Amino acid sequence: GECNFVIRYGLVTNEISMIQAQARARAENSSYTLVDVRGSGVVEKELVNEFRQKMMNKAIVKIGNMDQEEFKKKITNYQLEAIQERKMLLNKKKKKKQNDSPSEVSFSCRGCNKDVCRGEDIEVVSQMHHVVVSTEFRSLYNKKDNTNLQERLVEYETNQFVACNTCGQRWGSMMLYRAIELPSLHVKNLVVTCKGKKISKCAKWKELDVCFPAFDLSAHASLVDEALDSD
Template sequence: DPFGDVIKTIMNAIHNEAKLSPICDLGSQNYEQWAVQKERQAAKEEDKTVRVCAEFLRRYNEGLILSNTIRMSDALSYLNKFHEEQVKKKTSVDGEQNIQITDTERFLFKLFKDKKEELETFSKNPKYENDSLSKLREQILREFSSRGQARGIIFTKTRHSAITLSQWIQENPKFADVEVKPSHVIGGGDQSDTKPMTAAEQKDVLKKFRAGEVNLLVATTVAEEGLDIPACNFVIRYGLSTNEIAMIQAKGRGRADDSSYTVVDVKNSGVAERECVNEYREEMMGKAINKIKGQSREAYQKQMMEFQLQAIMEERMRQVKRKQKAIKDEKPSHVKFSCRNCAKPVCSGEDIQIIENMHRVNVTTQFKELFIQRENATLQERLLDYETNAVIACKDCGQPWGSVMVYRGMDFPCLHVKNFVVNINGKKISNCTKWSDLPIRFTAFDYIEHASMMAQGSDEEMG
């Protein structure tokens, strides 16, 4: 795996630069968790070198996982895109603002630049294709060659891998020879870097699958439950294993009498081991069901009543704890926010107001002096009362802070808490990924007050 070896060489050079010593395998989920923890700890300690190195290591680890799952060229595209974004962060919009580039960032940029040509060379050589992809190709060709009316689903872990696997199948002439007509179906939630699918887009793909225009779906776990997918005669789980329930649901998609269920392992995924555990759990589940069937109706109903009462009491206790936590909400004045990358103080909780119980905006005029604004077409989102169409970033270091929100005709910087280190009464918190993680009640946004101020300012300018 020379392509993967180059990525590992880059990662080890970063380990030396940041004096880091991971104890888990590169290209594994455990390594990703380690890198995330290092980034959070470094952000809290204001260690810029380790923080930025940990972020790059997490991305290289993802590239390594991708190269073990999909094409090397797809993994390289992912890394290219990440580096282009990082370089863009350090480029001012108008050329006038000097954005700080640290020696560590220069080292990281040069490291990728020096190795890029080598990665490109290996990615173009088909003999270095990963074994898992070869096994998947063989299994797909076997299914479509041995069945008159083959129709199947490939389950994969991420949206990115679902899209790129579908593209790989479309671009490979061997699949066209056996009349494979692929498409992908992914989730609709907006929780990853990959653009989600709308309900209408999902419906359109499934309609084509029913009609036979598509005979192979590449899907994330959204297709295991919650989507009405027609019967198919083979299911492949590619580098994906969750629990025994998901395994049974995936098998259930193959409803034909001669349907098959195949698991293709991916390097460092642990899929084969988990699938063995799931099969054992499925067997135990069957025994438990048979035992329940042997109970009398009275004994069964009594036991069910006990379980239901226990569940009700546990939920009541959780509600009490949630109320107690709400009572302990800190005052906004006790909260400070600093840039996650350069640790520059940004604002206080008193400067933040909340729109529609969801969007946290900074309404102060002094805050506008701290950030630069960039257009971002991929971010564009339009709803009834608001839209977002630009990114705001730290004027000093280029770290993204959030987006520009146009709410009923007025522009406001909308903050994303994951981009900051939060300080509550002197205690630093660096693992907040969403605003609900913070026990803070921000002031509600007053539209009339701000609209009046804006109108007054416009009148004065015209006068």
């Protein structure tokens, strides 16, 4: 309907919103009022919007007087520039997502520099626990009870930690996943080497630009058999 009064109390967004609000005052002798709130800065914002409105009106007049062919040419150029910028952004995102292969990564003990495992030996449980599936890894660590480290969820639980059997440096925790014992590594306790270069500090797995495969239960049927035999 046609409003006689349009009052905005301390509400200012952009010039489009301002013009829309003013347009609601369509009745004869109607008024548009902005009420300032101390310290809100709405007056300053409204002045900026008024300036933008003036610039927009000038641009509309200029475009209206522009030669049709020149107008089409400028629009085409702007569209091509926008497409090119979009392609560049997508390429940058794609490059960021290109992860190193697990085969290019290796891990050693932070305490004695003993080789621990390679990236190819690691799979991920529940998108967070990096477990070692290599059978050779078993001869490198000791399991110790740790009552302070105890996490019990629907699919797994942890109540032991894994430590280097040479120097005693902790490597991670032992987790029980679907009745299978799996050593889960904490990368902060290891020295990471990627493409031949050592990474001095790596506190979390997400800081490592490597995409490890998800743990495949069916591919490790022998571990399931061992768990059943031990019962």
